[in-house]
Amino acid sequence: MNLVLTPPFLYLLAAAALPFLPARARAMVLLGVPLAGLASLYAMGPGLHAGVAVVGFELEFARVDKLSTIFAVIFSFAAFLSGIYAWHVRDTVQQVATLAYAGSAIGGVLAGDLISLFLWWEGTAVASVLLIWARRTPGAYATGMRYLIIQVLSGMLLLVGLLVHFHDTGSIAFEHLGLVSPGTLLMFLAFGIKCAFPLMHNWLQDSYPAATVTGTVVLSAFTTKMAVYTLARGYAGTEILVYIGAVMTLFPIFFAEIENDLRRVLAYSLNNQLGFMVVGVGIGTPLALNGTAAHAFCHILYKALLFMSVGAVLYRTGTSKASELGGLYKTMPVTMVCCLVGAASISAFPLFSGFVSKSLILSASAENGYYLVWGALLIASAGVLSHSGIKIPYFTFFAHDSGKRPAEAPAHMQIAMIVTAVACVAIGVFPGLLYALLPHQVDYHPYTVDHVLVQMQLLCFALLAFVFLMRSGLHPPEVRGVNLDSDVVYRKFVPSVLPGVVAAVTSADRALRGAALAMLGGVFGGVARLSRPGAALARGWSVNSMMFVVIVVMCAVLVLNLIP
Amino acid sequence: MKRDAQDDIAAPLARWFLWADSPVRVQRVILGLGALCAVLFLFDLFWHRHAYVPGEGLWGFHAIAGFVSFTAIVLGAKSLRTLILRTEDYYAPRAVDTETYPGAGLDRVDARDGPDAAELLSVRDGAVREGGGGRHASAVADVENRP
Numbered sequence: 121m122n123l124v125l126t127p128p129f130l131y132l133l134a135a136a137a138l139p140f141l142p143a144r145a146r147a148m149v150l151l152g153v154p155l156a157g158l159a160s161l162y163a164m165g166p167g168l169h170a171g172v173a174v175v176g177f178e179l180e181f182a183r184v185d186k187l188s189t190i191f192a193v194i195f196s197f198a199a200f201l202s203g204i205y206a207w208h209v210r211d212t213v214q215q216v217a218t219l220a221y222a223g224s225a226i227g228g229v230l231a232g233d234l235i236s237l238f239l240w241w242e243g244t245a246v247a248s249v250l251l252i253w254a255r256r257t258p259g260a261y262a263t264g265m266r267y268l269i270i271q272v273l274s275g276m277l278l279l280v281g282l283l284v285h286f287h288d289t290g291s292i293a294f295e296h297l298g299l300v301s302p303g304t305l306l307m308f309l310a311f312g313i314k315c316a317f318p319l320m321h322n323w324l325q326d327s328y329p330a331a332t333v334t335g336t337v338v339l340s341a342f343t344t345k346m347a348v349y350t351l352a353r354g355y356a357g358t359e360i361l362v363y364i365g366a367v368m369t370l371f372p373i374f375f376a377e378i379e380n381d382l383r384r385v386l387a388y389s390l391n392n393q394l395g396f397m398v399v400g401v402g403i404g405t406p407l408a409l410n411g412t413a414a415h416a417f418c419h420i421l422y423k424a425l426l427f428m429s430v431g432a433v434l435y436r437t438g439t440s441k442a443s444e445l446g447g448l449y450k451t452m453p454v455t456m457v458c459c460l461v462g463a464a465s466i467s468a469f470p471l472f473s474g475f476v477s478k479s480l481i482l483s484a485s486a487e488n489g490y491y492l493v494w495g496a497l498l499i500a501s502a503g504v505l506s507h508s509g510i511k512i513p514y515f516t517f518f519a520h521d522s523g524k525r526p527a528e529a530p531a532h533m534q535i536a537m538i539v540t541a542v543a544c545v546a547i548g549v550f551p552g553l554l555y556a557l558l559p560h561q562v563d564y565h566p567y568t569v570d571h572v573l574v575q576m577q578l579l580c581f582a583l584l585a586f587v588f589l590m591r592s593g594l595h596p597p598e599v600r601g602v603n604l605d606s607d608v609v610y611r612k613f614v615p616s617v618l619p620g621v622v623a624a625v626t627s628a629d630r631a632l633r634g635a636a637l638a639m640l641g642g643v644f645g646g647v648a649r650l651s652r653p654g655a656a657l658a659r660g661w662s663v664n665s666m667m668f669v670v671i672v673v674m675c676a677v678l679v680l681n682l683i684p
Numbered sequence: 685m686k687r688d689a690q691d692d693i694a695a696p697l698a699r700w701f702l703w704a705d706s707p708v709r710v711q712r713v714i715l716g717l718g719a720l721c722a723v724l725f726l727f728d729l730f731w732h733r734h735a736y737v738p739g740e741g742l743w744g745f746h747a748i749a750g751f752v753s754f755t756a757i758v759l760g761a762k763s764l765r766t767l768i769l770r771t772e773d774y775y776a777p778r779a780v781d782t783e784t785y786p787g788a789g790l791d792r793v794d795a796r797d798g799p800d801a802a803e804l805l806s807v808r809d810g811a812v813r814e815g816g817g818g819r820h821a822s823a824v825a826d827v828e829n830r831p
Contacts, residue, residue, distance in 0.1 A: 208791070256786060262778035330780040332789055377761035378769070381781070438785050438792050449704065450807070451795035453697035486736035494737050498746075502753040518704050525693060527798025530791065570733050574746040577724045581750035584721050587714055589758050596762040602781050604768040611775055 123170045126182040127157035127192065128230060128240065131199075131223020135216045143210045150203035150215055154196045157226065161192055168232055177292060180232025186559040187413065191229040191349045193557065194417045195222060198341035198424060201540055205428055206334035207532035217250035218338050225342035229349045233292045234282040234307075237350070241278055241310075244343055245271030251335030252327055260330045266611070267327040271343075274313035281306030297354040308355060315347035315398065316391050318367050322607035324391055325375070329383035329440070333431040336383055340390060340427050341420045348397045348416055357404025362485075365402055366496040368395030373503030375605060380598055382430045382440045382512055386423065389466065389508040392500060393419050399497065400481045403488050406560035411480030413558055418473035418547060422465035425540040426512060429459035432529035432537070433516055442511070442598040447521030455529045456517040458537035465544040467509030468501060470575060473544040476551035476566045479575070483564070502582045509579075510586055515598055692807040693795060699805060699812050721747070 123129060134153045138146050161184065169182040184192075199222035209215065224243030231237035245268060252264035285303030286292055297304045309320075316324045324344070328336050355361060369392050376388035393415070400412030432455045433448060434440040449456040461472070468474035478501070485494040528534070547554045555562050589595040650657040694702065703709035725747050735741030773782045795804060806813045 211789075255780070255789070257780065257783050258777055259780035259783045263780060326779075333785075373757055374761040374764050377758060378765040434785065435790055436792060438787075438790055449701050450692065450694040450698045451798075451804070453695050453701065456701070457697070483736070486740075491737050498749055499753040499757070502750050503757045506754055506757055525795045527793040527795045528695060528800060569731065573724070573727060573731065573733065574740075577728075577744075577746040578750035580717065580721045580724055581747040582754035583717060585751045585754035585758075587717065589755065594762070595758060596765060599769070600772050601769045602772055602774050602779075603765070604770060604774075611778070 123172060123181060125160055126164070126170045126230070127160050127196070128181070128223045128227030130157050130160060131219050131226065135219035135223065138216050138219065139212050146212065146215050147203070147207050147209070150206065150218065151200060153219060154200035154203065154222070157199075157223075158193065158196045161189065161196070171232075174235075177235055178233070179236045181227070181236055182230045183232030183294075184230065186557075187349070187353060187409075188229045190413050190417060190557045190559065191345065192226050194420050195226045195229065195342060195345075197543075198222070198338075198420050201421075201424060201536050202334065202338045202341070204539070205337055205431075205533055205536035208530060209334055211254055211332075213250055214254045214332060214335060217247050217254070217335075221247035221251070221338060221342060225346045228346045232294060234278075234285070234294050235292050237294055238275065238278050238282060241314075241346075242272070242275045244346065245275060248339055248343060251339055252331045254332050254335060255330060263327050263330040267323050270313060270323040274310045276310075277306050277313070278310035281308075281310060294350075294353060296356065299355065299358050299360070304354075308358075311347050311350045311354070312364075313347075314343055315351060316344060316368070316394055317364055317398075318371060319606050321368075321372070321391055322605050325384050325387040325605065326607055326611075328387040328390075329381050333435045337424055337427045337431055340386070340423050344390065344394055345416050345420060348394065348401070348412065351398065351401045352409060352412055356401055356409055359402060361398050361402030362490055362493055363402070365395045365398030365400075366493045368392065368398055369500035370395070370496055370503070373500060373507060375603060376507035377503075377511070378596055378603055380441050380443050380600055382442055382445075382516060383427065383434070385442075385507055385511060386426055386430065389426075389504065390419075390423055392504060393423065393466070395500065396478060396481050396497065399485060399490075399493060403481075403484050403490065405484055405488060407480060407487070407562070407564065408484035410555075410558040410560050410562050410564070411477065411484055414477035414480055414554055415474075417554060417557070418465065418477040418544070421540055421547070422462045422473060422544050425458060425462035425537060425544060426466065426508065428533065428537050428540065429455050429462060430512065430516065432533050433526070435533070436526035436529065437524055441600065442515040443600050445516045445522050445524070446519040447517070448524060448526065449517035451525045452517070452528050454534050455537065456513065458534075458541045459513045459517065461541040461544055463509045463513050465548065467505040467579060468575060469579060470567070470572045471545065471548045473547040473554075475548055475575060476554065477547075479566050479571055480564060498578070501578060505579055505582045506586065510583070691813060693804045694807045694812070695795070695800065696803055696805060702807060702811065 124133065131153055134149050138149060141149065164182060164184050166184050166186075166189075168180050169184065170180070172179045172181060199218070202218065206214070206218070221244055224240045224247055227240035228237060228244065231240055249264045249268045249271070252260055252267060281303050282292065283303075284306060285297070285301065288301055288303055297307065299305060299308055313320045313323075328339050331339055351361065372388040372391040372395075376385045376392070379385045379388060397412045397415050397419070400408040400415065430440050433445065433452065436452070437445065437448075439445065465472040465474045468478045482494060482497055485497060529537070551566055555564070586595070647657075649655060652658060703713065725744055728743050733741055739745065776782045795801065
């Protein structure tokens with residue numbers, strides 16, 4: 121197929137044309153391009169398309185197989201839904217960025233070689249930062265800078281990794297890589313940064329809440345799931361991922377629980393959901409990889425839904441802080457119901473989407489003997505209920521009445537949320553719809569009595585625990601403030617000690633130079649003194665004394681020669 | 685409570701959730717949840733689950749796991765807060781935490797001035813009042829029966 125007609129290039133072309141269109145047409149293009157991209161994807165069919173030879177490298181811009189298709193499909197849905205949600209946006213920068221970003225992410229999952237992957241990898245970084253800068257405040261600018269530096273660092277690691285890998289193997293194909301060499305390790309780290317591995321995660325919680333109302337919805341879909349795809353493609357069955365994933369599911373829960381900014385709560389929760397997917401990649405069996413793909417698919421929908429509902433609240437009230445909200449259900453009931461659907465989906469209640477995807481990963485971990493990891497995922501499931509299932513809807517729409525009575529979200533936001541909510545329920549009720557898209561043949565039945573029973577026991581008793589904690593006053597209240605995370609190292613500690621270190625180095629350097637200059641001055645002064653009229657060097661030397669000096673020098677040479 | 689001096693308002697769909705404002709009805713919902721939990725717990729008595737993980741087949745394993753891990757997470761997070769909570773301006777001005785969201789990107793509208801203002805119901809004591817209408821709601825003191 122013609123390169124220009126492949127989905128990523130359709131997005132890029134549309135993004136390039138967008139600034140020349142009137143406002144209403146731009147919003148329509150944002151809806152039309154994802155549909156055109158989907159049509160193009162299905163018109164291509166499985167196989168390699170759009171190969172381009174560049175300086176001896178064969179770049180594959182459209183590798184269509186089951187694994188890349190499911191990600192490209194859900195990315196298209198996400199772009200379409202965010203297009204509806206952002207119907208009111210007239211800011212050309214955000215619209216261009218959305219298209220370029222979605223196109224780059226789709227390009228990333230369709231890339232058949234590492235070089236084109238690198239190009240799209242950087243494309244997502246550059247396009248997405250505009251969604252943060254579009255907030256147009258000094259804080260957002262600084263946050264965007266931090267975000268960009270880390271994203272580009274990931275790109276650099278990928279580039280160095282692929283060069284080393286090419287040097288080792290002579291191949292740029294993006295197939296299964298495995299952690300086998302320095303090159304693959306560097307690429308693993310590059311993917312790990314975008315996938316928000318523990319201690320590489322803070323860019324996510326730092327930047328997503330800083331983006332615009334609609335920008336956060338867009339951001340939540342692409343970068344991290346593209347990274348999950350690349351891990352699934354290159355590192356399936358790499359055992360360390362099981363443990364990385366298990367840690368990822370657990371630690372963000374605690375931060376989400378006490379975070380006040382609800383969009384940051386959702387960013388932590390996103391991190392925790394990525395953990396489930398990474399565990400699936402690490403296990404690497406067909407069932408587990410299906411779980412990862414299915415969970416990414418469901419997760420993009422319900423996470424977008426949650427970001428949409430909190431975004432609608434922000435749009436109407438000017439804040440997304442739990443301490444400032446509460447009691448909004450009375451005048452924003454549609455938003456509230458959609459938020460509840462998203463909350464039920466992420467908490468994996470039966471009949472909602474999370475249930476039919478998360479249980480694949482849990483089953484895979486149990487079947488393959490990862491019992492401790494299974495336990496961690498179980499605890500994390502209760503944790504998901506606490507911060508996304510309860511905290512988000514409860515503290516926004518119920519809890520203590522903030523007295524705010526904002527109008528319901530605008531019609532287009534309601535439509536976007538309702539469509540997404542219906543999709544979450546449809547997948548939950550008819551899992552076959554989703555399973556048909558999965559990379560491997562599945563024979564899995566989520567709705568067995570066992571599955572439903574244990575999940576309901578887990579969730580209902582966790583709800584009971586919530587009631588107990590609220591009633592006994594043990595539940596932590598929502599308070600204003602920020603919580604330290606590992607980013608304090610590069611946001612506070614390094615900047616605070618850096619001036620001291622610089623000052624110490626400068627003063628040491630100055631002292632050293634001063635000492636050297638003083639020494640040099642002393643030598644020159646001495647020479648000058650000796651050269652004054654009548655001084656030793658200015659005097660005429662007699663033949664005797666010259667001969668004496670020559671004899672002394674010759675004796676010295678003789679002695680030196682005798683030394684073995 | 686900023687709106688005690690007058691009737692509260694609610695959109696039509698919200699009438700299904702007004703129980704959340706009534707302590708009595710919230711209590712009833714909680715009792716319902718307790719009953720559901722009891723049923724689920726007892727279900728283990730006569731339904732033999734297939735255990736995939738050692739110990740998972742124990743009576744009430746998932747119920748206890750749910751309750752204990754939820755409690756542990758919340759209390760763990762609460763104690764974590766004592767270590768890591770800082771004032772909101774800790775990273776200012778290089779963060780958005782203390783910034784107000786720029787008004788140009790928002791559309792802050794009160795429900796009484798919103799497009800659906802005419803459809804708003806008048807609410808008192810967690811119940812819909814007949815002949816309501818948000819903008820023209822009569823001023824009735826309402827202090828007692830709220831949580």
